[in-house]
Amino acid sequence: MGWVETGSGGVARVSTDITLPDRLGGWGVRWGIKRMHYAVPAGLYAIGQPGTQSPVLVSANYKLTFDQLRRKLSGRDVWLLLLETFGINVWCAAGKGTFGTLELINRIDRTGLGGVVAHRTLIVPQLGAPGIAAHEIKKTTGFKVHYGPIRAEDLPKFLDRGMKATLAMRRARFNFRDRLVLIPVELVQAWKPSLLVCLLIFLLSAVTVRDLNLPSLLSTGLPPTVLYVVALVAGSVVTPILLPWVPGRAFSLKGAQVGLLLAILAAVVMSSPLKGTDLVALMFVLPAVGAYFALNFTGCTTFTSLSGVEKEMRIALPMIILALVVGAVAWAVGRLI
Amino acid sequence: MSLRYLKDVVALQLDEEKCSGCGMCTQVCVHGVFAVNEGVAHLVDRDGCMECGACARNCPANAVSVRSGVGCAYAVWRSWFRRKEEGGGVSPACS
Numbered sequence: 001m002g003w004v005e006t007g008s009g010g011v012a013r014v015s016t017d018i019t020l021p022d023r024l025g026g027w028g029v030r031w032g033i034k035r036m037h038y039a040v041p042a043g044l045y046a047i048g049q050p051g052t053q054s055p056v057l058v059s060a061n062y063k064l065t066f067d068q069l070r071r072k073l074s075g076r077d078v079w080l081l082l083l084e085t086f087g088i089n090v091w092c093a094a095g096k097g098t099f100g101t102l103e104l105i106n107r108i109d110r111t112g113l114g115g116v117v118a119h120r121t122l123i124v125p126q127l128g129a130p131g132i133a134a135h136e137i138k139k140t141t142g143f144k145v146h147y148g149p150i151r152a153e154d155l156p157k158f159l160d161r162g163m164k165a166t167l168a169m170r171r172a173r174f175n176f177r178d179r180l181v182l183i184p185v186e187l188v189q190a191w192k193p194s195l196l197v198c199l200l201i202f203l204l205s206a207v208t209v210r211d212l213n214l215p216s217l218l219s220t221g222l223p224p225t226v227l228y229v230v231a232l233v234a235g236s237v238v239t240p241i242l243l244p245w246v247p248g249r250a251f252s253l254k255g256a257q258v259g260l261l262l263a264i265l266a267a268v269v270m271s272s273p274l275k276g277t278d279l280v281a282l283m284f285v286l287p288a289v290g291a292y293f294a295l296n297f298t299g300c301t302t303f304t305s306l307s308g309v310e311k312e313m314r315i316a317l318p319m320i321i322l323a324l325v326v327g328a329v330a331w332a333v334g335r336l337i
Numbered sequence: 338m339s340l341r342y343l344k345d346v347v348a349l350q351l352d353e354e355k356c357s358g359c360g361m362c363t364q365v366c367v368h369g370v371f372a373v374n375e376g377v378a379h380l381v382d383r384d385g386c387m388e389c390g391a392c393a394r395n396c397p398a399n400a401v402s403v404r405s406g407v408g409c410a411y412a413v414w415r416s417w418f419r420r421k422e423e424g425g426g427v428s429p430a431c432s
């Protein structure tokens with residue numbers, strides 16, 4: 001896409017078109033394909049034909065972020081300063097400190113930004129604020145940090161309004177669609193430990209089954225395996241989707257309720273009535289597993305706090321473990337008697 | 338529809354004596370925890386805080402303090418075990 005000449009040398013101009021490989025890559029990272037290695041080189045980029053008065057937008061070198069930004073900024077003339085966050089998004093990188101004060105100061109220096117633009121204002125995404133001390137940037141570099149909107153989609157409006165954010169632009173949101181796109185992330189993280197769980201179920205089946213052969217092993221091990229998957233879906237899919245409508249504030253409590261509901265449903269739809277011990281196992285294990293996976297979803301949200309999650313884990317984890325033990329024992333007893 | 342997390346757990350402190358009323362905290366907070374009234378910041382929704390630490394980092398008067406980290410069960414889990422190996426002190430972050 002060529003170069004833009006500046007007081008500090010040539011700056012690469014980037015396209016604002018999103019191509020099929022960009023789309024495929026974006027879809028891939030959500031399913032865990034090269035999720036942690038999706039970066040573009042840090043540095044200064046030009047969108048359109050920016051000049052010495054054009055705004056400077058600061059962001060991370062995560063390719064998904066970069067694609068989103070250049071798409072939303074199509075038709076505008078702006079500078080894009082990407083910090084080295086090692087392919088991590090702005091918010092997570094700010095929390096880790098890689099999207100940080102020191103990196104911004106160094107990047108301004110290394111790109112010669114002071115010679116590229118005549119003004120001294122940087123637009124930093126609001127979600128980058130946990131890593132950037134605006135007053136220190138000003139003191140060291142002379143650039144004034146102006147916090148921009150949370151979402152890239154609001155940038156055009158923000159720029160048109162003379163760099164003024166509306167209240168809605170400044171507030172974290174977590175709507176239906178926001179939650180939906182995160183479900184693959186949960187499932188990808190769950191599949192490896194889940195294989196282990198299924199193996200454990202079959203191991204327990206092999207120990208408890210009387211005449212060990214393939215049909216008897218399958219008929220013993222398959223039902224709990226299927227129910228485990230149901231519980232996984234309760235915690236990682238159903239609870240996140242229904243998050244605002246499931247009662248309670250603790251995620252584990254929400255997941256346990258969904259798990260219990262599905263357990264009751266499973267007991268009703270089963271072809272033959274369950275025996276007492278299996279019913280106990282079902283009613284304990286499904287809510288416990290649902291609670292566990294719902295608790296895991298806290299990391300995907302925009303509103304849970306560290307103190308809150310720590311408190312929830314201290315209370316919920318022992319209860320989850322206890323319920324699992326009760327359920328497993330009941331199930332095993334049912335096989336032996 | 339409202340998404341609210343646990344009540345009365347947040348470790349956010351604001352020293353109104355130190356506050357210069359610059360309003361930076363109201364600009365960086367994504368949950369509207371702060372409001373500036375008559376030149377001084379106030380906590381108007383303490384339970385809304387997710388402890389990201391943006392306010393404390395951007396307060397030129399050092400009036401805000403919070404133990405920042407991510408509200409992520411997986412990160413907390415890892416920090417518990419790291420604590421044992423490395424002697425601790427590291428606040429949970431994304432992997």
